[in-house]
Amino acid sequence: MPNPSKLRRERRVRIHKRIRLRLRGDAAKPRLCISFSGKNIYAQVIDDAAGKTLAAVSTLEESLKKGIRANVAGAAKMGQEVAQRASKKGISAVVFDRGGFLYHGKVKAFAEAARQAGLKF
Numbered sequence: 001m002p003n004p005s006k007l008r009r010e011r012r013v014r015i016h017k018r019i020r021l022r023l024r025g026d027a028a029k030p031r032l033c034i035s036f037s038g039k040n041i042y043a044q045v046i047d048d049a050a051g052k053t054l055a056a057v058s059t060l061e062e063s064l065k066k067g068i069r070a071n072v073a074g075a076a077k078m079g080q081e082v083a084q085r086a087s088k089k090g091i092s093a094v095v096f097d098r099g100g101f102l103y104h105g106k107v108k109a110f111a112e113a114a115r116q117a118g119l120k121f
Contacts, residue, residue: 016100023097024048032082032094032121034110036101041070043082043110045091055085075106079113086119093120 025031025048035042045055068074101107
């Protein structure tokens with residue numbers, strides 16, 4: 001019997017590939033990509049046309065390591081943080097890439113917090 005967590009990951013990757021066929025970020029409207037592991041949250045604002053990461057935030061950073069976990073509350077804090085970093089770079093509108101995750105729980109909390117902090121998507 002196959003490992004259920006491996007099947008879940010393969011399904012998420014398949015969904016993400018399908019989403020990425022339609023989503024592209026450019027200089028005017030970069031792509032906000034999020035990813036979750038069991039313990040950490042990662043987010044990047046990416047210009048796909050140039051192949052550059054414009055802003056990034058992760059719970060592995062020393063300034064964010066304490067107090068933020070990979071849960072709904074932590075995702076909301078990370079959403080605010082990525083919106084602040086993007087606005088410092090002059091980015092106000094993005095294309096949201098949920099990374100194959102369902103728009104529920106952590107993903108929804110992240111997106112709503114980023115919207116409240118000023119990002120438009």
